[in-house]
Amino acid sequence: MHDPAIAYTRYLDPDGHPCAELPACAEDAELLERLYRQMVLTRLFDQKAVALQRTGRIGTYAPTLGQEAIGVALGALMHAEDILVPYYRDTAVQLMRGVRMEEILLYWGGDERGSDFVDPAAKEDFPLCVPIATQALHACGVASAFKMRGQARVAVTTCGDGATSKGDFLEALNVAGAWQLPVVFVVNNNQWAISVPRSIQCGAPTLAQKAIGAGFTGEQVDGNDILAVHARLQAALDRARQGKGPTLVECLSYRLGDHTTADDATRYRPAEEVKQAWQREPVKRLQAFLAARGNWDEAREQDLIATCQAQVQQAVERFEKAGEQAPEAILDYLYARWPAVLAEQREMLRERVARRQATGGQGHE
Ligand SMILES: Cc1ncc(C[n+]2csc(CCOP(=O)(O)OP(=O)(O)O)c2C)c(N)n1
Numbered sequence: 001m002h003d004p005a006i007a008y009t010r011y012l013d014p015d016g017h018p019c020a021e022l023p024a025c026a027e028d029a030e031l032l033e034r035l036y037r038q039m040v041l042t043r044l045f046d047q048k049a050v051a052l053q054r055t056g057r058i059g060t061y062a063p064t065l066g067q068e069a070i071g072v073a074l075g076a077l078m079h080a081e082d083i084l085v086p087y088y089r090d091t092a093v094q095l096m097r098g099v100r101m102e103e104i105l106l107y108w109g110g111d112e113r114g115s116d117f118v119d120p121a122a123k124e125d126f127p128l129c130v131p132i133a134t135q136a137l138h139a140c141g142v143a144s145a146f147k148m149r150g151q152a153r154v155a156v157t158t159c160g161d162g163a164t165s166k167g168d169f170l171e172a173l174n175v176a177g178a179w180q181l182p183v184v185f186v187v188n189n190n191q192w193a194i195s196v197p198r199s200i201q202c203g204a205p206t207l208a209q210k211a212i213g214a215g216f217t218g219e220q221v222d223g224n225d226i227l228a229v230h231a232r233l234q235a236a237l238d239r240a241r242q243g244k245g246p247t248l249v250e251c252l253s254y255r256l257g258d259h260t261t262a263d264d265a266t267r268y269r270p271a272e273e274v275k276q277a278w279q280r281e282p283v284k285r286l287q288a289f290l291a292a293r294g295n296w297d298e299a300r301e302q303d304l305i306a307t308c309q310a311q312v313q314q315a316v317e318r319f320e321k322a323g324e325q326a327p328e329a330i331l332d333y334l335y336a337r338w339p340a341v342l343a344e345q346r347e348m349l350r351e352r353v354a355r356r357q358a359t360g361g362q363g364h365e
């Protein structure tokens with residue numbers, strides 16, 4: 001839904017035809033090709049992650065199918081020294097930040113090493129946040145630190161449409177506005193919060209307008225149009241970096257996949273709605289735009305797919321070679337200084353594992 005008082009930006013229609021005067025980024029052929037390549041890589045990696053869950057090699061995974069434009073544009077715009085405070089559907093932006101595919105697989109395989117990013121640009125980024133909306137407050141904490149230190153850095157946090165109903169989200173908007181923090185809230189409105197549709201999630205016509213009550217700008221973009229996402233997030237990041245305060249950008253997209261691999265969306269979503277949404281998806285839209293300008297063709301597409309698949313396959317091999325972590329690793333990253341009670345529990349866990357191994361996994365405890 002839209003609201004006449006809330007800006008809404010779209011440059012490309014679902015067929016990739018310009019429908020407004022194009023922004024500067026549309027003239028940067030090298031950038032657009034990079035964005036397109038990354039969207040395709042993200043989609044193929046996502047497919048692979050779902051397949052790995054289906055064959056029991058990782059745990060639950062939250063697909064990003066259909067929402068690639070949001071994370072790819074955001075990742076292209078953030079500076080290395082900015083900090084990303086993401087949620088669980090952020091494969092696209094994590095990959096752009098330099099998080100390795102095998103780290104993402106380790107994370108979803110329940111391995112703590114998956115949140116210990118090797119790439120320097122991602123080193124200080126937060127791990128994926130599963131509790132809904134709590135990350136919005138963490139991002140405000142990070143942004144406060146930037147402001148106190150006088151650093152021109154931006155904290156960027158992402159969340160879904162459902163998350164905007166949480167108190168944590170609204171509290172974060174409030175403090176961001178009150179303290180004029182260098183933070184950007186990116187709302188991935190994919191129309192569903194598991195089985196709850198956006199239409200009954202909130203009485204306001206837009207989620208963007210929640211920022212107005214906190215005293216800063218909220219706006220909507222077509223989240224399937226990467227030119228719109230890129231142009232408006234660029235403005236939001238620039239504002240934050242220049243000390244002009246926070247922005248909320250609501251990106252309208254659609255969750256083409258299940259909520260997670262533990263979900264079956266056919267139980268609550270009309271097939272016709274999903275079919276319609278496929279007409280608006282972001283990858284084909286940018287591809288059509290590039291092709292119309294003579295900057296893309298079928299041969300390049302096939303070449304790209306082969307390159308991406310090889311990259312994904314190599315990452316899967318690295319993931320599989322990583323080996324298992326000791327079970328007590330689940331406790332290792334919780335505290336800088338260990339509370340005595342946990343030290344005891346850690347020891348108990350270690351003993352149990354040793355007993356199990358001694359009995360070949362047959363022992364009862
Ligand atoms: C505090 C909290 N409450 C409930 C849940 C269970 N839960 C997981 S995902 C989800 C829906 C979130 O939907 P949305 O914010 O729209 O994000 P999306 O998954 O659609 O990207 C819920 C309620 C949770 N993870 N944390």
Ligand SMILES: [Mg+2]
Binds near residue numbers: 160161188189190194
């Ligand atoms: Mg959602």
